[in-house]
Amino acid sequence: MKFGLFSLITYAGDAPLPGGLIAPKNYRPEQSLESLRLNFELFEAADTLGFDWVSVSEHHYSTSMTPSPIVAAAALSQRVKRADIAVLGPSLPFLNPVRTAEELAMLDNLSGGRLMVALLRGTPPEYLTYGTNPAESRPMFEEAVELMLRAWSEPEPFGWEGAYYRFRTVAVSPTLVQKPRPRILASGNSVESLEFAARHRFDIAFSFANPTTAGRHFATYKEKAQNYGWTPTADNVLYRHYCYIAETDAAAAEDNERYGFYAGYGGRSLIAPTQAEAMPATPKSVADAIGGIVAQSRDYGGTANSAIDRSIPPIIGSPDTVIRRLEELRDVGHVGRVDLIFSSGQLPHELALKSLTLFARDVFPALQIRAH
């Protein structure tokens, strides 16, 4: 298996849990800077410890400080020297696909050919940001992907007459370092998504599913890929979940409880909260617009998230327990790549670093197939 460290680069103030949105007035510059510092320290530690990649993703109007993950990844590319730089990913319906292709190509250059990228549709709260109609997100996404692939591969300038995008002159420079292209991932959360990934020979990525569900996803993906003349392996499957590792199961459970490590996606992180900075919950107007909080959001596309069982517990425990959980994901879920969140809740930074270190010391020897 291969392993990566994912971080939302969460603002380390006090956000409501889970999945709270944060208004600009609630950001404190000094805490933003501190949050960046600590998260980057964690990324650098992961690189030093032998993680195969570090990853960031796109979120808006939230406690995540990566509305532009490519900007974050560009910074990471200069500080993380060995591991791949994963942008998982830009949400294409919100973005100009040519600009995104250009920026990712530049990132591939900045990182010396270490770019990995997931091309995604985005989640409902993000649709507040740029006036994108969520009902059109799937066809926009599919067209944007095809346009980006052409932009990366076509040696001559060309025009594009699409259903959603029109460009008369597309000429991406610099070109990608990796030929023919970097590792590209797409959502593996629905049958439609799996079909799309298989058709384009993309890897798939999904989060939080239990091993049985993951295995079903893989079987569907494999079947569809074979219809397109290729056979994916576990190395084409990326799985994301929270991970906390301590010397014993009891110690890990106690820390998880004490610091609300797995209190919810997008929660506070790294710095203990103070009552004075408590932020309001998601405004009702916004909650109504998006159909609820993030994890229970309305399914605009008809299929998003429908196949994921979010009740699967995070990967928390002693090294043996964590290894056993990961082996189950590997053997039952056919997962070959695991993207792990090590900082969440109010877990002190030192404990996040310690957990990361224990993981490298005890899990890597048992499971890691080195990519580098």
Add this chain to the structure above:
Amino acid sequence: MSATQATATREAPAKFVERFVDVGGERVRILQAGQGQPLIVLAEAGAAPAIAYELLAQTNHVIFAFLSGSIPRQAAATLAAALTVLGFDQVAVLASTLTGPAALWLAIDFPARVRALVLESPLAFTSHVPTVAGLSVAEWQKAFNAHSERKLAETTPDAAAFAQRAKTRVDATQDQVFTQKLAAFDAPVLTLFGTRDTLTPVELGRFYKTLFPNAWFLMVYDAAHDISGDRPEAFADAVGDFLQRGAQFAISERTTRLNR
């Protein structure tokens, strides 16, 4: 709003009127509609103006010219003579698939007559001729159209007839002439290829782009070989804009202002 700002919409369909032109003893069938700058569409026997051409006829004088015979260079000469009879010194010319070779000969032998050239999925070089033998009817139709439901009528040619036409219109000697002489044709050229075309794959666009000194290569998303059938509004938008503005079509004139 100028015509170039308008997205092509299907309003009242343009009515194509039939006439015949005598050219040196040969009777050339014409279908024409619309007013404005003349656009000659090189048409195969049996072809009919589809939605895309009705849209183009809203701002152009669209003239379908049905040229008999299978020798592209002769067809080009006949067309040049027909233009004189019709009173046109210079026209825009649009060729699709296997009428491509005749359009290229026109560009070589009568360059002054061609104001602009539009090539839709052109098939003019021997190395580009697809193998259609063995394709089922369904496979053939899928290669031709990604969205046959958008067509007004079934106009997909028979695969065997297509292959026969390819054999008579494309040859290696002609390849050489095209490669050597089209570099001198400096009128603006627009080549369109569909991203779902399996007969003339979209990658061929780069070849045509380098063949001419002043060419634009446009990928039409979600279209197969018959681009004007699959994406009629997109086709009419792009071609119409190109015909009106030439190279300037690369610069958008569409307003992005919502309100004032």
